[in-house]
Amino acid sequence: xxxxxxxxxxxxxxxxxxxxxxxxxxxxxxxxxxxxxxxxxxxxxxxxxxxxxxxxxxxxxxxxxxxxxxxxxxxxxxxxxxxxxxxxxxxxxxxxxxxxxxxxxxxxxxxxxxxxxxxxxxxxxxxxxxxxxxxxxxxxxxxxxxxxxxxxxxxxxxxxxxxxxxxxxxxxxxxxxxxxxxxxxxxxxxxxxxxxxxxxxxxxxxxxxxxxxxxxxxxxx
Amino acid sequence: xxxxxxxxxxxxxxxxxxxxxxxxxxxxxxxxxxxxxxxxxxxxxxxxxxxxxxxxxxxxxxxxxxxxxxxxxxxxxxxxxxxxxxxxxxxxxxxxxxxxxxxxxxxxxxxxxxxxxxxxxxxxxxxxxxxxxxxxxxxxxxxxxxxxxxxxxxxxxxxxxxxxxxxxxxxxxxxxxxxxxxxxxxxxxxxxxxxxxxxxxxxxxxxxxxxxxxxxxxxxxxxxxxxxxxxxxxxxxxxxxxxxxxxxxxxxxxxxxxxxxxxxxxxxxxxxxxxxxxxxxxxxxxxxxxxxxxxxxxxxxxxxxxxxxxxxxxxxxxxxxxxxxxxxxxxxxxxxxxxxxxxxxxxxxxxxxxxxxxxxxxxxxxxxxxxxxxxxxxxxxxxxxxxxxxxxxxxxxxxxxxxxxxxxxxxxxxxxxxxxxxxxxxxxxxxxxxxxxxxxxxxxxxxxxxxxxxxxxxxxxxxxxxxxxxxxxxxxxxxxxxxxxxxxxxxxxxxxxxxxxxxxxxxxxxxxxxxx
Numbered sequence: 086x087x088x089x090x091x092x093x094x095x096x097x098x099x100x101x102x103x104x105x106x107x108x109x110x111x112x113x114x115x116x117x118x119x120x121x122x123x124x125x126x127x128x129x130x131x132x133x134x135x136x137x138x139x140x141x142x143x144x145x146x147x148x149x150x151x152x153x154x155x156x157x158x159x160x161x162x163x164x165x166x167x168x169x170x171x172x173x174x175x176x177x178x179x180x181x182x183x184x185x186x187x188x189x190x191x192x193x194x195x196x197x198x199x200x201x202x203x204x205x206x207x208x209x210x211x212x213x214x215x216x217x218x219x220x221x222x223x224x225x226x227x228x229x230x231x232x233x234x235x236x237x238x239x240x241x242x243x244x245x246x247x248x249x250x251x252x253x254x255x256x257x258x259x260x261x262x263x264x265x266x267x268x269x270x271x272x273x274x275x276x277x278x279x280x281x282x283x284x285x286x287x288x289x290x291x292x293x294x295x296x297x298x299x300x301x302x303x304x305x306x
Numbered sequence: 307x308x309x310x311x312x313x314x315x316x317x318x319x320x321x322x323x324x325x326x327x328x329x330x331x332x333x334x335x336x337x338x339x340x341x342x343x344x345x346x347x348x349x350x351x352x353x354x355x356x357x358x359x360x361x362x363x364x365x366x367x368x369x370x371x372x373x374x375x376x377x378x379x380x381x382x383x384x385x386x387x388x389x390x391x392x393x394x395x396x397x398x399x400x401x402x403x404x405x406x407x408x409x410x411x412x413x414x415x416x417x418x419x420x421x422x423x424x425x426x427x428x429x430x431x432x433x434x435x436x437x438x439x440x441x442x443x444x445x446x447x448x449x450x451x452x453x454x455x456x457x458x459x460x461x462x463x464x465x466x467x468x469x470x471x472x473x474x475x476x477x478x479x480x481x482x483x484x485x486x487x488x489x490x491x492x493x494x495x496x497x498x499x500x501x502x503x504x505x506x507x508x509x510x511x512x513x514x515x516x517x518x519x520x521x522x523x524x525x526x527x528x529x530x531x532x533x534x535x536x537x538x539x540x541x542x543x544x545x546x547x548x549x550x551x552x553x554x555x556x557x558x559x560x561x562x563x564x565x566x567x568x569x570x571x572x573x574x575x576x577x578x579x580x581x582x583x584x585x586x587x588x589x590x591x592x593x594x595x596x597x598x599x600x601x602x603x604x605x606x607x608x609x610x611x612x613x614x615x616x617x618x619x620x621x622x623x624x625x626x627x628x629x630x631x632x633x634x635x636x637x638x639x640x641x642x643x644x645x646x647x648x649x650x651x652x653x654x655x656x657x658x659x660x661x662x663x664x665x666x667x668x669x670x671x672x673x674x675x676x677x678x679x680x681x682x683x684x685x686x687x688x689x690x691x692x693x694x695x696x697x698x699x700x701x702x703x704x705x706x707x708x709x710x711x712x713x714x715x716x717x718x719x720x721x722x723x724x725x726x727x728x729x730x731x732x733x734x735x736x737x738x739x740x741x742x743x744x745x746x747x748x749x750x751x752x753x754x755x756x757x758x759x760x761x762x763x764x765x766x767x768x769x770x771x772x773x774x775x776x777x778x779x780x781x782x783x784x785x786x787x788x789x790x791x792x793x794x795x796x797x798x799x800x801x802x803x804x805x806x807x808x809x810x811x812x813x814x815x816x817x818x819x820x821x822x
Binding site: 138139140143155162163164165166167168169170171176177179180181182183184185186188191192195196198199200247248249250253254255256257258259260261263265284288 | 666667669670671673674677678682683684685686687688694697698700703721722723724725726727728729730731754757774775776777797799802803804805819820821822
């Protein structure tokens with residue numbers, strides 16, 4: 086009796102969220118994002134993001150992974166497991182397909198079915214029609230895609246600028262901390278920039294304080 | 307009254323390791339884990355190699371000792387044929403651990419228990435297992451101890467009711483089984499207890515207080531020696547005919563049609579198992595085509611929980627899709643066979659019903675495995691090591707990682723954190739030169755010859771001026787080998803601000819990782 090009622094309530098709640106999603110247009114549910122990137126980008130289910138460096142890709146994996154989601158990584162044979170763990174990626178819930186060959190798109194689509202966020206390094210140029218098909222799948226499954234490289238019509242393009250390592254001298258010391266500027270380009274709007282410690286001296290990943298994130302013209306989403 | 311027969315193959319890890327690599331068994335060999343000898347064979351023991359010895363001590367006593375890393379999966383795999391052979395003669399075998407199995411002693415065989423044991427030993431010699439020993443007693447612990455006191459290919463029978471006198475005479479080393487047992491033995495000896503009889507004479511409460519509760523090994527042995535030791539024997543009954551197949555007339559050439567047509571067969575496989583209260587965790591699926599005796603598409607599938615009928619159909623579907631696409635299956639399929647490879651009592655998995663890995667995730671991953679092959683989907687794991695590449699490993703999805711180096715130990719020569727975000731699967735050939743264009747080198751004492759000024763991290767890329775560098779972190783890898791490698795690691799930053807981990811390996815530069 087109770088079970089039947091609960092099921093009905095679940096269905097009603099599910100339908101309501103779906104209606105709300107339809108009414109709200111393109112607003113997709115937000116996914117957990119690494120706190121260091123909080124001022125720059127907010128991961129959303131169903132969207133594709135483009136990054137230009139491995140650390141940023143791992144940082145975008147870390148948010149949903151910390152929240153208990155599964156991660157997929159396709160076409161990245163040089164996955165740095167230790168760096169991923171340092172950022173907060175749970176390897177227990179990480180599926181890695183180092184070399185997917187020609188079938189990388191099919192493999193990515195299959196992993197989108199199971200993972201909350203999938204990192205893919207496309208081996209060549211991506212045809213917009215293929216990206217469209219994948220985007221439909223992403224929206225349906227509520228997953229996010231992080232492309233390491235160019236991706237047609239991506240939501241936000243993250244690029245690293247001015248990396249500055251400290252701790253290394255002329256033959257002595259070792260790499261300790263890196264300060265870099267991450268630029269988030271969203272459509273044609275002016276880019277949002279933020280200086281980050283990636284990592285800081287204490288091996289944490291956080292914005293450089295005080296947060297000098299340039300306010301954005303398009304307003305807060 | 308049921309009597310228990312224990313079959314013990316001594317030094318099983320060594321026997322399995324040698325058999326797996328096809329090496330002769332009369333030469334000294336040992337299996338090591340974490341540089342400690344876990345098992346040796348008789349030839350090694352004559353040289354004085356003992357269990358618990360460190361690698362260097364063992365090798366100093368017996369320089370020609372061949373060492374193998376411990377691999378429990380290999381031990382279990384090699385024990386399977388032995389179990390199968392025993393099952394042929396005596397239904398109802400309970401494997402206890404690789405190298406040790408228990409069965410019900412046959413009661414009505416002519417010649418009694420020794421004859422049954424002799425038949426068993428003969429069968430095992432046929433398999434190439436020369437050293438097997440059998441013990442027969444009223445219950446399991448006594449039978450195992452009796453087997454340990456039998457001669458090779460022989461049998462030690464403890465008459466009904468004689469268990470307690472037999473056990474009382476055993477030294478306390480008899481419970482030396484695993485780490486806990488070893489510590490317990492050491493403690494018992496220091497307490498002045500030399501035989502299990504002396505242990506049994508202690509009051510039960512004193513034993514429990516001293517040895518950590520009623521669940522501890524010693525308390526359990528105390529109960530057994532005291533005569534209250536009926537250990538239930540969980541048997542693994544060999545299923546009479548669990549394999550099922552289905553024939554197609556006419557043959558079918560589409561994965562969808564075939565998958566649809568095998569539904570009933572898959573139901574039959576699962577129902578047949580369920581009738582014996584078993585579930586299948588590993589299954590072999592074969593697809594045969596006309597005109598070929600060998601099936602062109604064979605794959606063994608593992609399941610983290612157990613296979614349902616839908617799972618079996620799914621696996622077949624993915625296997626055939628992959629097979630048709632890869633061109634392995636060129637002709638229409640006329641027969642599909644399911645053979646359960648590993649079965650377990652369904653009670654073992656009962657608790658996993660409401661927990662464990664998400665089934666949806668497993669299915670999605672299995673689908674990718676169907677497309678690319680089992681090894682193409684991996685799970686990254688961390689381990690100990692010096693270079694970033696050594697500090698991680700990729701384990702095929704669904705397999706247990708084996709042979710990982712412990713990450714907790716100190717690794718001198720390891721690079722301090724942060725860890726590089728890109729660890730190249732195969733290092734790139736690189737170049738690092740001085741101002742004058744001469745390659746930078748490292749001498750025998752580990753000093754850097756020349757100041758790095760320009761470098762090229764990959765052969766196709768351009769040269770970058772060096773902004774800062776540090777090193778060397780020298781590691782002399784395998785210095786005991788005939789051709790020792792002298793390796794020194796450097797961190798290099800280019801003027802563009804990107805940092806690299808580069809290695810000088812006896813005259814050649816490599817790029818190992820990038821701090822991308």
